[in-house]
Structure formats: structure tokens, C-alpha cells
Amino acid sequence: MNNVYTLGIESSCDETAAGVYSSQNGLIAHQLHSQASLHRIYGGVVPELASRDHIKRVLPLVSAALAQAKIVPKQLSGVAYTAGPGLAGALLVGAGFAKSLAFALNIPALGINHLEGHLLAPLLEANKPSFPFLCLLVSGGHSMLLHAKALGQYKLLGESLDDAAGEAFDKVAQLLGLGYPGGVVLAKTATMGDKQRFTLPRPLLAKDSLDFSFSGLKTAVRHTFLKIKNPSQQDIADICASFEHTITDVLVQKTQRALLQTGLKKLVVTGGVGANTVLRLKLASLVQKNVAELFYPRLEFCTDNGAMIALAGHLRLSCGQFDSTYDIMTKPRWGLDKLEQAPLFHQH
Ligand code: KG4
Numbered sequence: 001m002n003n004v005y006t007l008g009i010e011s012s013c014d015e016t017a018a019g020v021y022s023s024q025n026g027l028i029a030h031q032l033h034s035q036a037s038l039h040r041i042y043g044g045v046v047p048e049l050a051s052r053d054h055i056k057r058v059l060p061l062v063s064a065a066l067a068q069a070k071i072v073p074k075q076l077s078g079v080a081y082t083a084g085p086g087l088a089g090a091l092l093v094g095a096g097f098a099k100s101l102a103f104a105l106n107i108p109a110l111g112i113n114h115l116e117g118h119l120l121a122p123l124l125e126a127n128k129p130s131f132p133f134l135c136l137l138v139s140g141g142h143s144m145l146l147h148a149k150a151l152g153q154y155k156l157l158g159e160s161l162d163d164a165a166g167e168a169f170d171k172v173a174q175l176l177g178l179g180y181p182g183g184v185v186l187a188k189t190a191t192m193g194d195k196q197r198f199t200l201p202r203p204l205l206a207k208d209s210l211d212f213s214f215s216g217l218k219t220a221v222r223h224t225f226l227k228i229k230n231p232s233q234q235d236i237a238d239i240c241a242s243f244e245h246t247i248t249d250v251l252v253q254k255t256q257r258a259l260l261q262t263g264l265k266k267l268v269v270t271g272g273v274g275a276n277t278v279l280r281l282k283l284a285s286l287v288q289k290n291v292a293e294l295f296y297p298r299l300e301f302c303t304d305n306g307a308m309i310a311l312a313g314h315l316r317l318s319c320g321q322f323d324s325t326y327d328i329m330t331k332p333r334w335g336l337d338k339l340e341q342a343p344l345f346h347q348h
């Protein structure tokens with residue numbers, strides 16, 4: 001069989017990224033530019049600046065990915081891009097570029113759901129899960145538990161009713177003056193702290209619910225912090241450790257509940273918060289207790305990347321799916337449980 005190459009382009013938030021997936025050799029290239037330093041002084045992503053930067057980066061990144069893959073554009077069989085969810089202007093950059101390239105090369109383009117990209121990212125690894133599996137998807141914008149039955153069949157079991165887990169990490173980090181993006185630096189600060197010093201609320205909601213709610217926890221951290229006069233480095237580290245301990249406990253307890261309710265024996269953890277070491281340690285002992293298997297993407301593919309979009313594109317294009325027109329369309333609010341009805345897809 002011919003070797004088929006799929007280009008994947010990611011531009012939904014503050015990372016511009018491109019990857020190339022080969023049907024014979026798997027992932028053969030991935031390139032990424034993070035805008036973290038651009039947004040840092042604002043304490044969060046500024047959508048207009050994000051779009052402008054994506055425009056500058058996308059062509060050089062795609063060229064670099066093709067060079068790394070040692071192929072020329074003419075060898076591509078399809079172009080996948082993140083169509084949503086994400087920032088509207090940022091998504092349009094990737095979609096516009098992908099559609100133009102596909103049109104020029106006369107090959108199919110395909111809009112990929114960013115969350116599906118995260119969910120499928122562990123399939124880039126040598127030790128990959130097969131369907132069905134339970135997925136804990138914890139990113140900056142989403143916290144979800146999903147029953148992944150097959151490609152495109154994802155049943156939402158529970159999600160965050162307010163802040164996403166990554167958003168809670170970022171907001172607490174900002175409150176403590178740790179900067180942006182907050183997850184990594186909060187986790188690092190927490191290693192020097194005492195996780196037992198502050199007792200924070202564990203919002204588990206109703207007994208059988210798999211939904212999350214983190215805004216109460218975030219408010220409790222705020223009250224705790226404001227009560228301390230002249231907080232020292234140690235106080236801040238203790239708050240970080242207590243917060244991290246609490247939020248990871250909630251994520252793990254809900255995951256345990258989902259494993260029991262579904263009877264699934266494979267657990268996939270993806271999204272930026274999936275890179276958190278404390279969460280990983282707790283999940284490792286959870287799967288041991290439940291005699292389940294645990295799968296992660298490699299650390300750099302937990303956060304946003306083009307490799308996962310190239311892979312999702314490869315899997316869907318090889319099923320005969322592609323966008324029915326070269327019109328530039330995005331879906332800034334695209335739920336993962338709505339994939340099968342997605343009007344972007346045309347199926348043979
Ligand atoms: O998946 P991602 O790159 O972006 C979205 O699609 O949202 O996730 C980014 C999120 C940010 O909120 C960041 O603070 C968090 O993941 N994050 C972490 C860690 N690394 C990234 N949170 C906790 N611990 C980490 N080590």
C-alpha cells in the first residue's frame with residue numbers, strides 16, 4: 001500500500017503547531033511555537049494578539065514540519081486542521097491556511113475537533129490503548145470524563161459546571177502572583193509546600209454525579225490567601241500544595257467513580273493538566289486498585305500540539321471523511337459528544 005501523508009495544523013488558542021503523520025511510519029514530524037511569552041504580561045491569552053501571531057507563524061511552522069518529514073507539499077494526501085472549539089479568530093487562521101493549501105494541491109481538507117485530538121493523542125505512543133476506554137480530559141478549557149466507544153463515538157459522562165481544572169490552576173497561580181501560564185509553576189512551587197496545612201473544600205457534588213465544580217475551591221483558596229498577613233514564600237508554597245492535593249483528589253475520585261460505573265478497564269488521561277506529576281502518581285495507584293491500565297500521551301503531547309491533529313486527520317481521512325467544501329468554516333463551540341452530527345464532515 002502507498003505511503004499516505006497527512007498534515008495537521010493546530011491554532012485554537014496560544015500555540016501554533018504542525019505535524020505530519022505517515023500511514024506507514026506514524027508521526028514523522030511535529031513543530032510548535034508557544035505564545036506564552038507574548039501573553040504573559042496580560043496574565044492570560046489576548047485573542048487578537050493570538051490570531052496575529054498565528055498568521056506570522058503558521059507558514060514557517062508548516063514548512064519546517066514538511067522539511068523534518070523530508071517531503072514536499074505535493075506528497076501530501078490531506079490537510080487536517082483544528083476547526084473548534086477555541087478562539088474564533090485563532091481558529092480561522094489555521095482553517096484558512098489549511099483550506100487554501102488543500103485547494104491549491106487539490107487534496108481533501110478536514111476540520112478536526114480539538115478535544116478529539118487530545119483524546120486520541122495517546123494513540124501516538126507505542127503502548128497505545130484500543131477502544132473502548134474511559135478518558136479523563138483535563139485541559140485549560142475543559143474537564144471531562146468520557147466513555148470513548150470508537151472513533152467519533154464519545155459519550156460525555158461528566159464535565160465541569162464552571163471552571164475547568166487547568167483554568168483553576170491558572171487562576172490560583174495568578175492570585176498568588178506566580179504568573180502565566182500557571183499550571184507548571186504552581187506545581188513546581190507546590191513541591192516545596194505542606195499539602196496538609198490548609199483544608200480546602202472537595203466539591204464532589206451529588207453521590208453518583210460525574211460532573212466537576214472548581215469555582216468554590218478557587219474561592220476558598222482566595223479567602224485562605226487573603227487571611228494571611230504578609231504571606232511568605234513558604235505560605236504560598238503551602239497554599240499551592242494544599243490546592244494541588246485537593247483538586248487532584250477530586251479528579252481521581254470522580255475517575256474512580258466513572259471506572260466503577262462503566263466497568264471500563266482502560267483509562268486514558270490527556271490535556272495539559274494530565275502532565276501534573278501529583279495527579280499521575282494518584283492515578284497510578286487508582287488503576288492498580290482497580291486492576292485497570294493507564295495510558296498517557298508523552299508529556300509534550302499532553303498540551304496543545306499539531307501531532308494529535310495530524311493523527312486524528314489521518315484516522316478520519318482514511319475512513320473517507322473530508323470537508324464537503326473548501327469554504328473556510330470553524331466551530332468555536334464544538335462539543336465532543338456532537339461529532340457524529342457534525343455538518344463539516346462528508347462521508348462516502
Ligand atoms: O491542553 P492545554 O495545552 O490547552 C487547552 O486546550 O486548554 O492545557 C493547558 C492547561 C493550562 O491551564 C495549564 O496551566 C495546565 O494545562 N497545565 C498544568 C500543568 N501543565 C499544564 N496544570 C497542572 N500541572 C501541570 N504540570
Ligand code: ZN
Pocket residue numbers: 114118139140271303304
Ligand atoms: Zn488543548
